Amino acid sequence: MSGFDVTDLPAASHPTVGDQAPDFTRPLVSDEYWEDVSLVTLVEDAPVVLVFFPMDGTGNAKYTWIEIRERGWGIGEETATVVGLSISTPYEHKAFIDRHNLPYRLFSDPENAIAQEYNVVHDHDGMAGIVGARPAVFVIDDSRTVQYAWAADEWPELPQFDAIEAAVETC
Amino acid sequence: MSQDTNDADIVVYRHVGCPYCERVVRRARELGVSYRSRFVVPTHSERDIVARVSGSRSVPVLVDNMTGVTMGESANIVRYLERTYGDEQ
Numbered sequence: 001m002s003g004f005d006v007t008d009l010p011a012a013s014h015p016t017v018g019d020q021a022p023d024f025t026r027p028l029v030s031d032e033y034w035e036d037v038s039l040v041t042l043v044e045d046a047p048v049v050l051v052f053f054p055m056d057g058t059g060n061a062k063y064t065w066i067e068i069r070e071r072g073w074g075i076g077e078e079t080a081t082v083v084g085l086s087i088s089t090p091y092e093h094k095a096f097i098d099r100h101n102l103p104y105r106l107f108s109d110p111e112n113a114i115a116q117e118y119n120v121v122h123d124h125d126g127m128a129g130i131v132g133a134r135p136a137v138f139v140i141d142d143s144r145t146v147q148y149a150w151a152a153d154e155w156p157e158l159p160q161f162d163a164i165e166a167a168v169e170t171c
Numbered sequence: 172m173s174q175d176t177n178d179a180d181i182v183v184y185r186h187v188g189c190p191y192c193e194r195v196v197r198r199a200r201e202l203g204v205s206y207r208s209r210f211v212v213p214t215h216s217e218r219d220i221v222a223r224v225s226g227s228r229s230v231p232v233l234v235d236n237m238t239g240v241t242m243g244e245s246a247n248i249v250r251y252l253e254r255t256y257g258d259e260q
Contacts, residue, residue, distance in 0.1 A: 032220040033184070033209045094212060 007155045009134055014119045016149045021050070021140045022117045026107045028083065029093035034108070040144065047080040047147070047171040048140045049073065049164065052120050052133035056088040056096040060135060060156045065102055067161055073168075075103065080139070080168045087112050087132045120151050135159055139167045147171050179205040184221050184232040186211050191245040192231040198249045202256045206233075 015021055021039065028037035042048050051068070054060045065084065074082035085107040088096070093106040107114070115121050115133035122134035137159045139148035148167030150160055181199070183206050185192035199206050211218045211230060218228040225232040225243050233248045234241045238255065242248055 027210070032218075033211045035207060035209045090210065091212065 006157075009122070009153050009155050011153070014136060014149060014151045015138065015146050017146055019146045019149075021138060021144050021146050022114075023144065024114050024117065026085070026109050026114065027090050028105045028107050029090045029097065030105045031094065031097045031102075034090045034093075037107075039140070042081055042083065043140055043142050043144055045081060047142070047168060049080045049082045049168060050138045050140060051082065051084045051159065052115060052118070052136040052151075053084055053086050054122065054124075054132050054135065054156075055086050055130075056092045060158065061086065061096070062100065064135065064158060065096075065100055065104070067158070068104070069100065069102055071161060071165070073165075080171065083107060085109055085114060085133065087115075087130075122155065137164055139164065139171060141171055179207040180236040181206040182209055182234040182236070183207070184209050184211060184224065184230050184234075186213055186230055189213075189230060194245045195231045195233065195248045195252075198252055202252055204252060204256045 023039050025036050025038040027034040039048065051064065053064050068082060074080055083105050087110050088108060089110055090108045093108055097106065112121065112131050118136065120134050120136040122132050124130045124132060134152045134155065135157055136151035138146055141147050148164060150163070181204060183196060185196065185208055187210060196206065211221060215228045221230060221232055222228050224234060225241055227243055229243055231245055231248060232241065232243045240251065242251060
């Protein structure tokens with residue numbers, strides 16, 4: 001596609017359809033404030049689209065969230081709750097949300113424990129000590145069962161937005 | 172014991188490293204009062220949520236959903252916590 005070889009990522013044994021999504025609690029950042037929120041609490045209200053993305057400021061983060069915003073995910077009734085997760089701090093998330101005018105909330109996990117738990121870790125080449133998440137998306141229903149799972153197997157790679165939309169509609 | 176919990180009835184609006192906010196949560200912990208922290212940024216103009224809750228952009232602000240009380244000013248909040256949840260009540 002790009003005319004040159006992209007970097008293949010090693011196979012990831014992330015949760016797949018039918019698995020129970022691991023619960024976690026992390027600060028969930030909106031354009032106004034952040035507070036600790038658990039995945040369990042989120043799925044009580046609506047299916048959750050959990051988007052792992054590389055740290056704020058990367059092109060991948062920017063294009064992922066602009067695409068989600070332009071598709072209007074999670075806006076209006078009967079839809080899913082769309083949340084992101086990266087290693088960026090709450091302050092960086094707040095700035096990222098403001099810069100791209102995002103009506104979404106983002107989990108902050110600088111220690112990268114949640115990406116480890118979901119087996120979607122990405123070790124950033126050339127940045128000693130910085131480990132984040134590879135692009136990955138999980139659609140999780142009210143019993144915390146995974147209804148859709150995708151993790152990038154190339155770096156960089158954007159989520160398969162159409163497939164995610166289809167998964168949310170059948171949730 | 173006292174800790175931040177997801178479903179605590181008391182919400183404290185605070186920002187990181189604000190001594191007045193620390194005073195409030197320290198006293199809450201000493202009294203064994205559970206609270207949920209909502210963090211805002213240091214810039215006052217970006218604290219509309221606090222203004223909507225309390226009428227002012229200053230923190231700390233305590234919202235007690237058990238009693239319906241919302242208040243600012245750390246000295247007042249500490250006195251409120253002691254009176255409402257302290258032993259001498």
